[in-house]
Amino acid sequence: MGEDTVKPEETAENTEQEQTSEIVISDEELQQLSKERVCPDCNTMQDAEEVRLRCLAEMENFKKRLQREREEQFKYATESVLSDLLPTLDNLQLAIDYGRNLEGCENMLIGVEMTQKLLLEAIERHGLCPLGNVNDEFNPEVHEAVGQENCEDVPEGHVKQIMQRGYKLKERLLRPAKVIVSGGK
Numbered sequence: 001m002g003e004d005t006v007k008p009e010e011t012a013e014n015t016e017q018e019q020t021s022e023i024v025i026s027d028e029e030l031q032q033l034s035k036e037r038v039c040p041d042c043n044t045m046q047d048a049e050e051v052r053l054r055c056l057a058e059m060e061n062f063k064k065r066l067q068r069e070r071e072e073q074f075k076y077a078t079e080s081v082l083s084d085l086l087p088t089l090d091n092l093q094l095a096i097d098y099g100r101n102l103e104g105c106e107n108m109l110i111g112v113e114m115t116q117k118l119l120l121e122a123i124e125r126h127g128l129c130p131l132g133n134v135n136d137e138f139n140p141e142v143h144e145a146v147g148q149e150n151c152e153d154v155p156e157g158h159v160k161q162i163m164q165r166g167y168k169l170k171e172r173l174l175r176p177a178k179v180i181v182s183g184g185k
Helices: 008-038 046-077 079-099 102-123
Strands: 128-131 143-149 158-164 166-169 172-177 175-180
Touching: 079 102, 079 166, 079 172, 102 128, 143 158
Parallel strands: 143 175
Antiparallel strands: 128 166, 158 175, 166 172
16 A cells, blocks of 8 residues: 555545535625525515515505506496497487477477486496586586576576586596586575
8 A cells, every 4th residue: 555545534534624614615605695696785684584575565565456456447447438428418418408399399309308218227327327407506526617697596506507417437527517507696
């Protein structure tokens, strides 16, 4: 056995020294890597956990916001179609108002009133409701004043005449009622 032969004790010592130096280097590298991977601004794992929890909370809030927006969109999906029907309702009302002044239009007036009634019932099932009645107290949130007239029959600050009916879809105002307001006696 010559010099080339290595004793078993020397091999074990060398292996331990190599492992120890690798472990020290590995701990430092691991610490550095954990700081880089977790968050550049975080100094501890506790900071990283806080960041993770905040991210989870933000994600949960984002999901809830998307759900609310989806429900809102579904709730008012018919808005554009119903808005397009408002001029038709206005014209039916004009036909009824005009037909009441003519003697020969009684039968036609009945048909137009029935058509208006059916259309109103159909759109009310979808959440559209008419606004503005004579003698209602003027409310700028749902009424648009187009004029003011003195009137003894209607109290001051109340609707004297409806020029164009307003409509509301569920809680959302589609169109304010255009009204003439009583100015008093």
